[in-house]
Amino acid sequence: MKLSEYQRAMVELSFAEREVMPEELAAFGLYRHMIRARLFAMAQVAFRRTWALLGDEACSASFSRYLALYPPRSALIREVISSFGAFAEVDVLLLGAGAAHAGDLLRFEGAKWRVGSAPFDSALMGAKLREVDFDGVLVVNPTLEWLSLSFAVTEESAAASSHTLFVYRRRDSDDVRWYRGSSSFAALLSLHSSRSGASLGSLVQELFSSGVFSGSDVGASLSDLAAELAVAVERDVLWGVLS
Amino acid sequence: MLEGIGLGLRQPIATELFAAAPAALRWLELHPENYLSSHTHGTRRGGRYASLLTQARDRFPLLTHGLSMGFGSLSRFDAAYLRSLRSLVAELGCPWHSDHLCFSSVDGVYLHDLLPLPRTEESIAVATQRIVEAQDALGVPIAIEHISYYATPPGSELEETGHLREILERADCKLLLDVNNVFVNSMNQGFDARAFIDRLPLERVVQLHVAGHHVRADGLRVDTHAEPICEEVFALFAYTMGKLGRPVPVLLERDESFPPFAELAMEAERLDPIYRAALATGEAGSERAVFERGSEEGARADELTVAGGLSAAGELGSRVGR
Numbered sequence: 001m002k003l004s005e006y007q008r009a010m011v012e013l014s015f016a017e018r019e020v021m022p023e024e025l026a027a028f029g030l031y032r033h034m035i036r037a038r039l040f041a042m043a044q045v046a047f048r049r050t051w052a053l054l055g056d057e058a059c060s061a062s063f064s065r066y067l068a069l070y071p072p073r074s075a076l077i078r079e080v081i082s083s084f085g086a087f088a089e090v091d092v093l094l095l096g097a098g099a100a101h102a103g104d105l106l107r108f109e110g111a112k113w114r115v116g117s118a119p120f121d122s123a124l125m126g127a128k129l130r131e132v133d134f135d136g137v138l139v140v141n142p143t144l145e146w147l148s149l150s151f152a153v154t155e156e157s158a159a160a161s162s163h164t165l166f167v168y169r170r171r172d173s174d175d176v177r178w179y180r181g182s183s184s185f186a187a188l189l190s191l192h193s194s195r196s197g198a199s200l201g202s203l204v205q206e207l208f209s210s211g212v213f214s215g216s217d218v219g220a221s222l223s224d225l226a227a228e229l230a231v232a233v234e235r236d237v238l239w240g241v242l243s
Numbered sequence: 244m245l246e247g248i249g250l251g252l253r254q255p256i257a258t259e260l261f262a263a264a265p266a267a268l269r270w271l272e273l274h275p276e277n278y279l280s281s282h283t284h285g286t287r288r289g290g291r292y293a294s295l296l297t298q299a300r301d302r303f304p305l306l307t308h309g310l311s312m313g314f315g316s317l318s319r320f321d322a323a324y325l326r327s328l329r330s331l332v333a334e335l336g337c338p339w340h341s342d343h344l345c346f347s348s349v350d351g352v353y354l355h356d357l358l359p360l361p362r363t364e365e366s367i368a369v370a371t372q373r374i375v376e377a378q379d380a381l382g383v384p385i386a387i388e389h390i391s392y393y394a395t396p397p398g399s400e401l402e403e404t405g406h407l408r409e410i411l412e413r414a415d416c417k418l419l420l421d422v423n424n425v426f427v428n429s430m431n432q433g434f435d436a437r438a439f440i441d442r443l444p445l446e447r448v449v450q451l452h453v454a455g456h457h458v459r460a461d462g463l464r465v466d467t468h469a470e471p472i473c474e475e476v477f478a479l480f481a482y483t484m485g486k487l488g489r490p491v492p493v494l495l496e497r498d499e500s501f502p503p504f505a506e507l508a509m510e511a512e513r514l515d516p517i518y519r520a521a522l523a524t525g526e527a528g529s530e531r532a533v534f535e536r537g538s539e540e541g542a543r544a545d546e547l548t549v550a551g552g553l554s555a556a557g558e559l560g561s562r563v564g565r
Contacts, residue, residue, distance in 0.1 A: 119289035
């Protein structure tokens, strides 16, 4: 047997969803077991609440399907687990029979897992920033991920509630935090991500033009947004504006 | 000079390690995969691990020990990973980088484990080429670690030491000698551990690993790094140090089922006099150091071995059949 044939056979034995023959188990079954056990254990850590919600059998079956369809393509095991989150979000066999908020919970736990390891941009860390003003260009925490959710999955009750959740890490802590933003704050950040170099003032003006604040007291809306920007800076969701 | 007893930098023990390191502790070993970010971007990982690295670098000399290169892999290494690794190794001032003589990926699929190579001329040629490539790319010598294995791949023609010697010579690289791996393999495969060590080119050894392992109900020994070092491995460590007779860094490997830190520290402290005795007096002195300490602590170590083994068996058993 050539080296390549042996190595490919081991990959197939480890990840394929099929009955493993007794002779294969006798010779190399321990490797299949060890390889899978390590990956399964890490997935359970990353998606602890999802696993508890949907049950070990359903989650393990989904993870097994994932490994068979998408064998690990990263040398970093944590990235293999991240990719499982994306797979599971569309795995109807997993989510179809589960609680309504299971999909949101998966996305939340997936974001927490990624944000926990996300690097800070060293150029931004060294940049001169000032407090938020409308002439400046917003600097958003580079670890920030935002999720449009239908359920409040950060709470155990997970009640129905459409909102945008921002998941991130502060500069002064390794812990993952989250912040529930208003719809106008979410719209502002979304616009910011697509308008490179645009000042905060121009973004707010565009929000007005697009009707985000229509039907309400515009002055109050603007005041609320300014207050929320200050809170976001305090919580490190935003870092300030570029000088 | 980097020598003496070291520990692996692991998150569960980091706080206590930084606050109250054992007196014998001279250095730390880390897995680069825990600190590098996505290979494609070649950046550093953020968060807890970045903080760990900063704190560790301020306190101890560091050595890098990879988990993903697998020198028997058929494909060339990811260039972005090599660049990131080179930068990390240079930044930490590591005199060499170690990884495993095994295969852990093929066709871009990673197994996230260390699998044995068939002991053939073909695998010697592949491993030699990969090691030379790695040495060129990283700019430091490579030390290869021989792995513990539980099955012999089909087509193996050579004895393990012959296969290993050939690769060491052709690639002109260093050896990371894992005393626990030698012991585990000797028990599982039925050979004499000391004779195995005698046949190794010890002049190429730059580093030692010592660890605990799990003994399954059927007698198979599994290299888990989740149990205390057993008495036989302490003795084999003393024998190895006696044969080496020169200072090298010695890692106490512990990756899972961490005991209270004081117990881990005691284990490190127990390795130190064996190590020092070997340097001072040679083989006989170091083996005597094992038995003097062993008689005091043997009973306690046995209890811990049983406890660790049961725990590991429970974890393994719960996932059988997936």
